[in-house]
Amino acid sequence: MKQVAAGLAILALSAISACSPYVFSPEISGFATGVTSLASSYQTGRQAVSSISEQERQAAYAAARKRLLLLPGCDQRDPSGTPPKFADCAIVSFGDTGAPAPTAAEQALADAAPAFNALKAYADALEAVSKAADEKTLSTATQSLATAAGSLAGAVAKLDPAAKEAGAAIGPLTGVLGKGIAIYLDQRRYEALRATVPGVDPAVQILGRTVTAALLDIRAHQLGHLEQQMSAQAEPLEMASVARLTARDYQEKLTALTATVAAFNLARAADPSQAAASMVAAHARLATALRDGTGEDAAVLEAIGGFVAAAEKVNTATHAAAGAPAEEPHAPQAGAS
Numbered sequence: 001m002k003q004v005a006a007g008l009a010i011l012a013l014s015a016i017s018a019c020s021p022y023v024f025s026p027e028i029s030g031f032a033t034g035v036t037s038l039a040s041s042y043q044t045g046r047q048a049v050s051s052i053s054e055q056e057r058q059a060a061y062a063a064a065r066k067r068l069l070l071l072p073g074c075d076q077r078d079p080s081g082t083p084p085k086f087a088d089c090a091i092v093s094f095g096d097t098g099a100p101a102p103t104a105a106e107q108a109l110a111d112a113a114p115a116f117n118a119l120k121a122y123a124d125a126l127e128a129v130s131k132a133a134d135e136k137t138l139s140t141a142t143q144s145l146a147t148a149a150g151s152l153a154g155a156v157a158k159l160d161p162a163a164k165e166a167g168a169a170i171g172p173l174t175g176v177l178g179k180g181i182a183i184y185l186d187q188r189r190y191e192a193l194r195a196t197v198p199g200v201d202p203a204v205q206i207l208g209r210t211v212t213a214a215l216l217d218i219r220a221h222q223l224g225h226l227e228q229q230m231s232a233q234a235e236p237l238e239m240a241s242v243a244r245l246t247a248r249d250y251q252e253k254l255t256a257l258t259a260t261v262a263a264f265n266l267a268r269a270a271d272p273s274q275a276a277a278s279m280v281a282a283h284a285r286l287a288t289a290l291r292d293g294t295g296e297d298a299a300v301l302e303a304i305g306g307f308v309a310a311a312e313k314v315n316t317a318t319h320a321a322a323g324a325p326a327e328e329p330h331a332p333q334a335g336a337s
Contacts, residue, residue, distance in 0.1 A: 024193065027286055028130045030304035034279060035123035037311035038211060041272075041318040042116045045218030046109045048322035052225045053103045067094040105217055112214035115207045118155040122148040122200065129192050138185060142192045149200055156203045159210055194290045201287040208280040215272030215314060222321040226264040233257040263320040270317035271310070278307035 061068060073087030080087075090099040102110065125145040132138035233256050236242065242250070282303040289300050 024190075024286070024290070024300075025130045027300050027304045028126050028193070030301075030308050031279075031282055031286065032123040032127040034275075034282070034304070034307040034311040035119050037308070037315040038215070038275060038279065039116050039120045041311070041315045042109075042112070042211075042214055042218070044315075044322050045215065045222065045318045046106075046113075048225075048318070049105055049109060049218055049221045051322075052221055053106060055225075057100060061093075068092065069094050069096075071097075071099065105221060108217060109214055112210050114155045115159060115210040116214070118148070118152045119204070119207055119211070122152050124148075126193065126197070129189055132185070132189060135185065138188060138192075142188075145192060145196055149196055152200055152203045152207070156206050160206050194293075197283070198287040198291040201284055204283045205280050208276045211279070212273050212276040215276065215318075218318060219267060219270070219272055222267050222318070223264065226260055226267060226321060229260045230257065230264060233260055263317075263323070266317040267321045270314045272314050275307070275310040275314045278303070278310045282307040 060066070068091055071088050071090050071092060074089035076087050076089070079085050088099040092098070092100065122145075125141065125148040128141040129138065129145050132141045233253065236245070236253055237250075237257065245253070282300075285300045285303040288294075
């Protein structure tokens, strides 16, 4: 009887190994890579939008010859209070007592931060589970995955309080992952992933909408700014007086304009909607494969590959647009007041 039981155990483990997370390791690593690219796009794009807003504010000050002042916080070198913090240090209109409020676009992007943070933590935790090489590492990784799944539910609840189904699907997973079933490491990796990914999938679909909106907002602001840059940079090269430019000055202006045109073409060719939709579709494919126990699936690999390509394209475009050279400020006309 013992031999029969042992044989049955071996057969069971052999069946499980066919669905081992090592089969899913490339897919999960690819998903994490794609999410990292989208998160990088968001961080860089958010900073770029803030930079654009600051440039527009400075242009408005310059156009109006606005009387300005530094806030008192600019004299403070060390934090104070409980908890310790710095007072605002900023350039403001005379009479203002606080730093300029964020624009509507800046606030919207700030509100999207929990979604990107939750997705990044979740993708990283999935990858950590799939690569855990020993019992201790796997135990830590599964705890991190449970925490990340809970944070994902929290982010969804804040963004869409009506989405109770997504949050409910994630909630019970922490108990499943914390049991530490005494079976082989491969099976435990697989079970941790299988217990998490399908339940998290509805939340990923909801967060995908926030990712789409934030990245589209960034794209719109960057494209508008690049259009202004191209116009300003092209102006001196379009005028008849261009012949009076030195060769060096001409080359510098042409180089700057060429870089801006290239960034503009990259930005308008990248589609954040496609990248976010690809993320949602790739995660859904992975969830289905894990739930159904189908093991390695060409459709999953294809979906992940499409997501990574789309996400990296958006990331490259966002960084290129953020790094495009700014137009030179126009000198005030004689007699301007």
